[in-house]
Amino acid sequence: MNMPEQPILPLVVVVGPTASGKSALAIALAQCLQGEIVACDSTQLYRGVNIGTAKPTLEERGGVVHHLIDVLEPAEAATAGGYRDMALPALDEIRKRGRLPVLVVGTGLYMRALLEGLADLPLRSEELRSRLRAGADKIGGRHLHGILRRMDREAASKIAPADEQKLIRAIEVCILMRKPISEVHRAGRNPLQGWRVVKVGLQPEREMLYRRIEARTDAMLASGWLEEVRGLRESGVAEDAKIFDFIGYREMLAVMRGTLTIEDARAAIQQATRNYAKRQMTWFRKDKAIRWFAGAGDERAIQGEVVAYARAEIGLSGGLRP
């Protein structure tokens, strides 16, 4: 590889569970450090879903440039690899402009895909998948696990027999590549080059986070979430579009149909969001490179601490612009 030599520049990453105030913190960082924001969130990628995905409004963005928000249509399928393919050019642009990229991460897998890379695997194949799924339905439950075991014992041992989604992906790769997926994995990933990553994490106390989730859900509902969903349906977005898998969107649909009361929807959304936040924390917790801050990202004091920390870390590289 004879890549043109490029200087190693700092890249700040902000992680944290949903509703921890990542966006506000990232905007503060960008404003203080001449940055631009790169969203790393599987839902904010989509156009038309604004309220329920907690996308920062134009006003909240405070003039900071945001990348990778509103780049997919509601029915398109986002993928980790696709995300990486879009994020790389965005980082290049930011580099050319001499700005500091601030990656705001809600989706751990996408962060890993971008920073650590993915193995050289094929895209998903809907035809193959539907065939596999049909076979699974006919023959029953654990049959996919048996198939994978025959093709790749090692991969099979790492995936639970009930985890249909991951089994299908693994089998798909084995078939498409005509070799075991574990072999391809061993060949390695393609990590991000040319950036020095500084990771900061928000870790508000759990009780506090849950209160914030509840309050934010109420605020979303009050600011027209239901109308947003009604508008999506009226503009022809099908009910099986990807966006309706996002927390709350299915519930809004049910409220529209009258099969769910708004109160029940509210409770279900808050519950689902809490569960989601917990899964995010599990993902981030094991990342030893993260420097944690115990609070919410919209708190002045936290913003000050993080900016100071980031400034110091960035300074070390000597790569800070004017």
Added chain:
RNA sequence: GGACGGGUGGGUGAGUGGCUAAAACCAGCAGACUGUAAAUCUGCCGCUCCUUGCGGGCUACGGAGGUUCGAAUCCUCCCCCGUCCA
């Protein structure tokens, strides 16, 4: 006042003599996750002891008694809750 129905572990709710610390689901806790990831999946989930084992002890199915080798499950009385009749 009378007639039924019901009271089970944080919640919903199975279980009608032993295989039951008690199904299942939810919640909770911990975790996995290389192209659906706001997804998908796994473990734990009464208390306690230890030589951590398909280990021991204790407590538990409204309350108190009783029957039985053995009771969440059967009997008696009592207390609650619901529906209906007065």
